[in-house]
Each structure stands twice: as C-alpha cells, then as structure tokens.
Amino acid sequence: MPHCVILYTPNLDTRTDVGALCRKLADTMLTIHDEAGKQVFPTGGTRVLAYPAAHYAVADGKGDYAFMYLNVRMAGGRSEAVKKNAGDRLLAVVKEHVAPIFDQQPVGITLQIDESPGQVYDGKHSSLHPLFNK
Template structure:
C-alpha cells in the first residue's frame, strides 16, 4: 500500500491520457516526505490504477459531461499535516493534468484519501518490495 484507484467516464478516453496521469500521480506519491524527510510511501508498494466505467450517468442528460474519481487508500499512522500535504500534492498534479481539458469541457474531479485503521486481514504476496530494498 498505498493504492490510488482512478475511476473515470469513458468519454474522456481520447483526450485524457490516463496512462500519463497514472505515472504523474505515482511520481507525486513517491516524492512525498514526512516531517523527518523520509519517503512516505514505499516505492515497491506504490500503485496507481485507472479504470473507465462501463456505465455512467453524470449530472443531466448530456453525454458530454465527464467525471474522474481518485481514491487513495493508505495504511494508518501518518500525521495529519503529512496527509494534507499528500492530498494537496495529488490534487495539484491532477489539476495540471486536466487543466487543458477543463478549458474545453465540463469535468468533475474528486480526490478522496482513506486510511485502513482497523484492517482485519492484509495478505500480501510478491517480490516488488525486495527489489527496491536491494537497490538502496
């Protein structure tokens, strides 16, 4: 963890370059530091995934309206000030990415951050963390 999942209306597909947005958001997440200067999110655990909605309705009956929902899920334990900086940085990244599109059409964009305070189960399988731990 952290996992940033993006859901968006498919009427943005041709204009939004969601792959580039994913990379920009991941880079923004990896650049975050806590108050002691340590990297907030582990490189091997940082994931950004984007999915176009199969079905959608946004606002009125116009097919031109679009929406992007970004949800960051992270483990608990970070200071409130750090969480705010993370949210501000991700929002700024999304704003820069979508600014040209916002000048052309109506798009709603929401970012929410959720913590996993009382996880019941968190099973993990993989070797990404070891890859980046060895690179240090």
C-alpha cells in the first residue's frame, strides 16, 4: 500500500516542487521508529505518491486558494505516541516545505494518519522488500 498519498490543488505546482516534498517525506518516514527501535515504515514499502486535482473548488472561490491533503497509512498496533510522533514529524516537513509560499498565497494543509487494524485482505507481491531485508 502507498504509505502516503498527497492530493493537492494544481496551483501549487507553480509555487513549490511537490516532487521534492515527496522525497523529503519519504526520507523522514524512513527515520521514524517505534519504542522498540523498529522502523515504523519499512524501507521497501515506503512510498509517497502525489496527485494534483483535475478539478477543484476551495473556499468561496474568490481567491487563488490552495490546499494539500496528506493521508498516511500505517499498520495497526502502534502506540498513540508513535502515531503522534509520526504525524508531528511529517507535518513539520510539509510546513517547512511550503513556508516560502505560505504568506504569499492562502494554503490549507491537512495531514491524517489511518491505521489498518482489521484488514480483510492484504495481498502483496514485491521485489523491493528483499532488497532491504538482508
């Protein structure tokens, strides 16, 4: 599963490098560990995907408003402290990245973390994980 999906208004593309943000988020995700020192987001499964909206409406439409929604998924069983740490760290990366445009253009940012505690089916096929599980 993608661990982070970003949906955003395409007017951000002219103001910031969303691809660079994806890399920064992925790099940060790789450094997040739980209380036992285990990586929260396994290296081979860490993915950040960003999609500009083909169509959008933000607020009253009277300004050049921008919006970015980030949905982070993680496996169930993590403590509240681990989830909060992950959210705080990832939101800090986004805030730093958009800081240069934040005062020039109204921008809304939402980051949510979902866990998958009761999956009915979770099929996987990957040649990525073995690269990092040696």
